[in-house]
Amino acid sequence: MSELIAKLKSEIKRLFDEDVVDVVIAFKKADSPLRPQPAFYRKGDSLEDLEYNSLCQNNLANYLTRYPHETRIGIVVRGCESRSVNALVVEKQHPRENLFKIGIPCQGIVDLRKIVKQTGEDVSGYKEDQEKISVVFKNKEYQFDRKDVLHDSCLRCVHPNPVNPDVLLGDPLPEGDPGVLRQAVESFEALTKQERYTWFQQEAERCIRCYACREACPMCYCTECFVDHNPPRWTESTISPAGTQAWHIIRAFHQTGRCTSCGACERACPMDIKMTYLTDKLNEDMLNQYDFAPGMDDTTQPPFASFNLDDKNRFVA
Amino acid sequence: METKPKIALFQCQWCLYSEPDQYWVDHNLPPSIRLMKVSCTGRINTLHILNAIQGGADGVMISGCRPEKCHFKEGNLSALRQHEEFLNLLDYIGYERDRVRFVWLDLQDRGRIQQELADFENKLQELSTANTLATRINAPEGEVHV
Numbered sequence: 001m002s003e004l005i006a007k008l009k010s011e012i013k014r015l016f017d018e019d020v021v022d023v024v025i026a027f028k029k030a031d032s033p034l035r036p037q038p039a040f041y042r043k044g045d046s047l048e049d050l051e052y053n054s055l056c057q058n059n060l061a062n063y064l065t066r067y068p069h070e071t072r073i074g075i076v077v078r079g080c081e082s083r084s085v086n087a088l089v090v091e092k093q094h095p096r097e098n099l100f101k102i103g104i105p106c107q108g109i110v111d112l113r114k115i116v117k118q119t120g121e122d123v124s125g126y127k128e129d130q131e132k133i134s135v136v137f138k139n140k141e142y143q144f145d146r147k148d149v150l151h152d153s154c155l156r157c158v159h160p161n162p163v164n165p166d167v168l169l170g171d172p173l174p175e176g177d178p179g180v181l182r183q184a185v186e187s188f189e190a191l192t193k194q195e196r197y198t199w200f201q202q203e204a205e206r207c208i209r210c211y212a213c214r215e216a217c218p219m220c221y222c223t224e225c226f227v228d229h230n231p232p233r234w235t236e237s238t239i240s241p242a243g244t245q246a247w248h249i250i251r252a253f254h255q256t257g258r259c260t261s262c263g264a265c266e267r268a269c270p271m272d273i274k275m276t277y278l279t280d281k282l283n284e285d286m287l288n289q290y291d292f293a294p295g296m297d298d299t300t301q302p303p304f305a306s307f308n309l310d311d312k313n314r315f316v317a
Numbered sequence: 318m319e320t321k322p323k324i325a326l327f328q329c330q331w332c333l334y335s336e337p338d339q340y341w342v343d344h345n346l347p348p349s350i351r352l353m354k355v356s357c358t359g360r361i362n363t364l365h366i367l368n369a370i371q372g373g374a375d376g377v378m379i380s381g382c383r384p385e386k387c388h389f390k391e392g393n394l395s396a397l398r399q400h401e402e403f404l405n406l407l408d409y410i411g412y413e414r415d416r417v418r419f420v421w422l423d424l425q426d427r428g429r430i431q432q433e434l435a436d437f438e439n440k441l442q443e444l445s446t447a448n449t450l451a452t453r454i455n456a457p458e459g460e461v462h463v
C-alpha cells in the first residue's frame with residue numbers, strides 16, 4: 001500500500017505542477033484508522049495525510065456534482081467510482097474534458113461492520129496486504145481473510161478495474177464473475193411472493209428516513225428529492241410503513257440503469273438495511289432487455305433516456 | 318356483501334376514444350372507478366401509480382395511445398419502458414403485478430374501454446389481497462397530504 005500511496009502522491013503533485021487540475025478528490029487519514037475521510041486537495045496543500053486503503057468507504061464520484069463545470073477535477077477512482085463518473089458525464093453533470101481520472105484497480109472495500117462486530121469500535125491500528133487484513137484493538141492484533149470481511153457489493157463486483165482512466169496506478173486485476181453478481185438476485189427471486197414481500201417489508205420498515213443512503217450515492221444529486229417536496233407530498237415523509245416502503249421502492253427505481261453497484265448506500269445506512277438487492281435486480285433487467293450496463297463508457301444514454309420506435313412491438317393489448 | 322374493487326384509471330387526454338366512449342368515461346363511470354386525466358402517458362410518474370396503490374386502489378389501469386399515435390410523438394414510448402420496469406420491480410418485491418394494467422387504445426376500438434375495465438374488475442376480484450403494500454393514512458376530504 002505505501003508504495004501505491006507514494007505513486008498516488010507523486011501523480012497528484014505532477015497534476016498540480018503541470019496545472020492539469022484545480023482540485024483533487026481523494027482520501028485522507030482521520031482520527032480513527034478505520035475511517036479514512038474524503039479529502040479535497042488544492043495546489044500547495046500538503047499531501048502528508050493522503051490515504052488509500054480498503055477502508056475507504058465513500059464513492060468519491062459523489063462529490064463531482066458539487067463543483068462548477070469549469071473546475072478541472074482530478075479524482076481518485078476505483079472500478080465502481082470510474083463507472084459512476086462516466087454515468088455522471090453521460091448525464092452532463094461534469095464535462096469529461098475537465099476531469100482527470102486517477103484509476104486504481106480495486107481489491108474491494110472492507111465492510112467495517114464485519115470487523116467491528118468481532119473487535120470493537122476503538123481500533124488503534126490497521127494493516128492490509130493482498131490476502132490479509134489485520135487490526136489492533138486494545139493492544140491485541142486480530143487477523144482476517146480479506147474475502148471474509150469485504151463488503152457484499154464488492155464480493156459481487158464484476159468490474160474492479162477503472163473504466164477509461166486517464167492514468168492507471170497499480171496492475172489490472174482479473175474481471176469478476178457475472179454469475180456471482182446474479183446469485184444475490186437469483187436467490188431472492190427463488191423465494192415465494194409472500195417471502196419476498198415479507199423480506200422487503202422488514203428491511204424497508206426499519207428505515208429511519210435519515211437519507212444517508214441518498215447522500216452517499218453519486219447518482220442521487222437532485223437538489224430537491226421527491227421526498228423533500230412540500231405539500232402536496234408524493235409520499236408520506238414519516239417513518240410510517242407506507243412512507244418507508246415508498247422511499248425504498250422509488251429510491252431504487254430512480255437508479256434504474258444508473259446505479260453502478262458500488263454499495264455506498266448500504267455502507268452508509270445506520271440501520272444496516274439491505275437495498276442493493278433492489279438496484280441489482282433493476283440493473284440486471286437493463287442488461288437483459290437493453291444490453292446496457294451503467295458507466296461502461298461516457299457517451300451511451302441509459303435505457304430510460306433512449307426509448308425509440310423499435311419498442312413498438314412491445315405494446316401489447 | 319361483495320364490494321367492487323377500487324380502480325384508478327389514468328387516461329391520456331389525447332387518447333382517441335370514440336365520442337360515446339369518451340362521454341361514458343367522463344360522465345358515467347361507476348363510483349368504484351376514479352378517473353385521472355393526464356396530458357400524456359409520458360406524464361405519468363411511477364409515483365402516481367404507487368400513490369394510487371398506497372392510497373387504497375385495488376388496481377390501476379393506464380390507458381394510452383398506440384405507438385406512432387402519440388400526440389407528443391414519443392411520450393408513450395418513454396412511459397412503456399419505465400412502467401414495465403416499475404412493474405418488474407413491484408413483482409420482485411412480492412406485489413401482484415396484475416394489479417396494474419396498460420391498455421393502448423385507438424379510435425377504432427369502440428366500446429373497448431368498458432370491456433377492458435370489466436375484465437380488469439373480474440381479474441382483481443380473483444387476486445389474493447396479500448402483499449398489497451402498506452396504505453397511507455388518507456387526508457381528510459378536501460385537504461392535502463402533509
Ligand code: SF4
Pocket residue numbers: 059216217218219220255258259260261262263264265266276279
Ligand atoms: S444506489 Fe447504492 S450501489 Fe447504486 S450507485 Fe447509488 S450508492 Fe452506489
Ligand code: SF4
Pocket residue numbers: 206207208209210211212213214268269270271272273
Ligand atoms: S440510510 Fe438507511 S435508515 Fe437512512 S434513509 Fe437510507 S435506508 Fe433509511
